[in-house]
Structure formats: structure tokens, C-alpha cells
Amino acid sequence: MTTTTISSAHHRSLGDHTWQDEAVCQSTEYNPVDPEIFFPEPDETAKITAAKSLCGQCPVRRACLDAALENNxxxxxxxxxxxxxxxxLHEKLAHRLDYSRVNATIAGRDVHLTKAERRAVVQAAYRHGLTEQRLAWLLKITEEHAQKLYRETRRALVHRDLEPATNTIPPPVTDGERLGRVDFGTAA
Structure with missing residues (x-):
């Protein structure tokens, strides 16, 4: 019988570079690594392959990629x-919405967030009943700004519930005839 363990994503905190200590690319006495292999010319396929194979073994590969993207x-x-x-990935970063980052922030971690993720944190905090003070602390904003975000969220939820459905299908047009059963599709 196989057991599967699902571990939560580990996101680095803002300004945290301790993950670099675990990187495979760090040169040590017993594992000398030439940093130049990570800066190959486009036609140096051997260097590219060697660097990618090292990255494939790295336990902090995700943190390295996130750091590269977040620091442009x-x-x-x-x-x-x-x-x-x-x-x-750089072009799409501003629109990233990774709920593991949102959950990590709600749990109190200091994670780099995109605008979409910040909005999701506000909505999640509102749904979970977190105080404005806690939201302000999580997002590093003032309590007044947190109150404003909660007001906007509350207003958006009310308006969402009041808006009529916009994707309704208009009734079939007839020339004054009465529609019969065959005029409508069957339910699947």
C-alpha cells in the first residue's frame, strides 16, 4: 500500500535569502560548482544542460525561481x-494568483504577493472574520486602509448578490405563435 503525503508549499519570506544555503549551486569544498555554467551563451547547450541538471536536483528550486521572478x-x-x-513567467507574474501564497499570508507568513493575491487575502480575511488590525498587520498597511479594503469587499459582495444574471438566454422570437414543447431543447 502506498501512502501519499501532501505537504504545504513553503514560500520564502520577504527579504529571506536563507534558502540559498540549501541550493545545489552553492560551491563547497566537497562540491565545487563553477558559477559560470549558470550564465551560458544561447549556443552553449552543454552548459545549459549541466546547469539544468543541477537545478533538477535542487531542494530550493521553487524558491530560486520565485526570487528570480519577484526580483525581475x-x-x-x-x-x-x-x-x-x-x-x-515574468510577463504573467503581475496576474499570478497562487492560493498557497494567500493561505500562507493568512497564516501569518510574510510572503511576496501580487495585486491579485493581495485582493484574495483581503477576501479570505473578510470571510474568516479577521479584524482590520490583523489584516493591516498581514498586508503591512494602516488600519484605516484595512478598514477601507473591508468596506470595498463588503460592498462588492452585496452588489454581487444583487446583480441580475447576465448570461441568461433570451426567449426565442416568434411571430405571435404559441411555443410548443418541441421548440425547447431537451435537458441533458
């Missing part, structure tokens, strides 16, 4: 990806 680091191989492979 566009040079070299980071997190197992080349500059060209990271480019689309």
Missing part, C-alpha cells in the same frame, strides 16, 4: 529555467 532577475539560469523560458 532576467539573467542566467534560475530555478531550472533559462532567460527565454522565464520571460513569459
Amino acid at each position: 532577475d532576467t539573467d542566467g539560469i534560475r530555478g531550472g529555467l533559462t532567460e527565454e523560458e522565464r520571460r513569459p
Whole structure:
């Protein structure tokens, strides 16, 4: 019988660089690593392959990739990806919505958040009944700003409940005839 353990994602805190101590690319007396292999020219496929194979063994690969994306680091191989492979991720970063980051923030971790993730934190905090003071502490904002965010969230939830459904199908148009049973589709 196989047992599966699902561990929560470990996100680095803002300004936390301790993850680098666990990186495979750190050169030691027993494991000398040439840092130049992580900055290959586009045609140096052997260096790229060597760097990616090291990254594939790294326990902090995700933290390295996140740090590269969050710091807009566009040079070299980071997190197992080349500059060209990271480019689309850089472009999409502002719209990232990773709920594990949201949950980590709600739990009190100091995690780098995008605008979408910050909005999700406000909504989650509101749903969980966190105080404005706690929200202010989590997002490092003033209590007045947290109150404003809660008012906006409350208003958005009320308006969402009051808005009519916009994706309704209009009734079929007839020339004054009465619609019969065959005029409607069957339920699947």
C-alpha cells in the first residue's frame, strides 16, 4: 500500500535569502560548482544542460525561481529555467494568483504577493472574520486602509448578490405563435 503525503508549499519570506544555503549551486569544498555554467551563451547547450541538471536536483528550486521572478532577475539560469523560458513567467507574474501564497499570508507568513493575491487575502480575511488590525498587520498597511479594503469587499459582495444574471438566454422570437414543447431543447 502506498501512502501519499501532501505537504504545504513553503514560500520564502520577504527579504529571506536563507534558502540559498540549501541550493545545489552553492560551491563547497566537497562540491565545487563553477558559477559560470549558470550564465551560458544561447549556443552553449552543454552548459545549459549541466546547469539544468543541477537545478533538477535542487531542494530550493521553487524558491530560486520565485526570487528570480519577484526580483525581475532576467539573467542566467534560475530555478531550472533559462532567460527565454522565464520571460513569459515574468510577463504573467503581475496576474499570478497562487492560493498557497494567500493561505500562507493568512497564516501569518510574510510572503511576496501580487495585486491579485493581495485582493484574495483581503477576501479570505473578510470571510474568516479577521479584524482590520490583523489584516493591516498581514498586508503591512494602516488600519484605516484595512478598514477601507473591508468596506470595498463588503460592498462588492452585496452588489454581487444583487446583480441580475447576465448570461441568461433570451426567449426565442416568434411571430405571435404559441411555443410548443418541441421548440425547447431537451435537458441533458
